[in-house]
Amino acid sequence: MKNKYSILFALLFGSSFIFGQSLKNIKKxxxxxxxxxxxxxxxxxxxxxxxxxxxxxxxxxTQSAKSIGEATGWNKLADSLGFIVxxxxxxxxxxxxxxxxxxxxxxxxxxxxEVASIKNMVTYSxxxxxxxxxxxxxxxMSAGAGMSxxxxxxxxxxxxxxxxxxxxxxxxxxxxETAKIVPRIVIVQGDEDNVTNPKMGEKVLxxxxxKNKMDSTNFKVTDNFMxxxxxxxxxxxxxxxxxxxxxxxxxxxxxxxxxxxxxSIRHGGKSGVHxxxxxxHSTFWIADFFGLIN
Numbered sequence: 001m002k003n004k005y006s007i008l009f010a011l012l013f014g015s016s017f018i019f020g021q022s023l024k025n026i027k028k029x030x031x032x033x034x035x036x037x038x039x040x041x042x043x044x045x046x047x048x049x050x051x052x053x054x055x056x057x058x059x060x061x062t063q064s065a066k067s068i069g070e071a072t073g074w075n076k077l078a079d080s081l082g083f084i085v086x087x088x089x090x091x092x093x094x095x096x097x098x099x100x101x102x103x104x105x106x107x108x109x110x111x112x113x114e115v116a117s118i119k120n121m122v123t124y125s126x127x128x129x130x131x132x133x134x135x136x137x138x139x140x141m142s143a144g145a146g147m148s149x150x151x152x153x154x155x156x157x158x159x160x161x162x163x164x165x166x167x168x169x170x171x172x173x174x175x176x177e178t179a180k181i182v183p184r185i186v187i188v189q190g191d192e193d194n195v196t197n198p199k200m201g202e203k204v205l206x207x208x209x210x211k212n213k214m215d216s217t218n219f220k221v222t223d224n225f226m227x228x229x230x231x232x233x234x235x236x237x238x239x240x241x242x243x244x245x246x247x248x249x250x251x252x253x254x255x256x257x258x259x260x261x262x263x264s265i266r267h268g269g270k271s272g273v274h275x276x277x278x279x280x281h282s283t284f285w286i287a288d289f290f291g292l293i294n
Contacts, residue, residue: 023065029124034107034114037089038121039065041075043082053083053135053292054125058144061099065089071257071275072283073268080265081292086125088118102146108172110154119155137290139163141257146170152183159183163286166196166255169203175211182212186246186289190253205247212244230278258282
């Protein structure tokens with residue numbers, strides 16, 4: 001009888017249990033003034049001696065580490081390419097909708113609150129897994145993008161590049177214009193987004209153009225990007241002709257992560273309320289921008 005119930009449990013909960021085990025809950029990662037949770041996805045074949053890259057993925061409101069991982073497909077890419085994924089997770093105790101509090105001063109300042117907690121998660125990952133400190137990246141969706149923007153401004157020397165999906169433009173500490181290092185940035189904005197509307201996306205773009213001391217009128221436009229009629233990019237280069245900012249605008253799209261489910265490395269993501277399949281796997285494209293695609 002005991003074996004019977006063990007088999008039944010495995011059939012009913014096996015797949016979710018296995019996925020849950022792919023995210024390691026790190027309970028002691030240092031000071032945690034923001035009272036956040038920390039999860040890591042570490043590929044089984046990770047080689048610490050090769051200094052693996054680290055990608056931070058921040059979820060949006062009502063989401064979790066597990067749900068954003070499933071939606072975006074970052075874990076699949078990590079397993080294929082050999083990098084570690086760090087998922088900070090909000091608690092309902094901090095925000096009833098599980099939004100990161102990027103808009104509250106005591107929680108969204110350098111070395112304070114949730115910002116300090118996430119920075120300590122990065123430090124833990126560097127020390128525990130011998131992470132390559134020149135290959136640390138961050139991306140987020142909605143409120144997660146808002147907090148990613150805060151972190152990129154608070155610690156520009158920490159991040160090689162960032163990707164902000166449907167990002168609100170709020171920066172409580174203002175724009176850090178004195179940083180000697182300015183991370184490369186991707187900004188993704190749907191033209192039918194009623195949560196963070198296109199005007200907000202333009203404000204985020206303006207922040208980074210200003211931060212890079214660039215001419216806001218000098219950019220390269222690519223329509224039908226990657227032969228997809230829904231996509232358009234504006235690319236900004238510095239005086240050394242290095243690509244620093246890409247603005248990706250999506251037609252007929254609301255507050256969604258772009259996916260293209262499939263088995264190959266170029267495909268991924270999971271259909272759901274927070275995603276839209278337009279035959280474009282934004283996670284793979286972002287990883288390529290980061291420099292993670294071999």
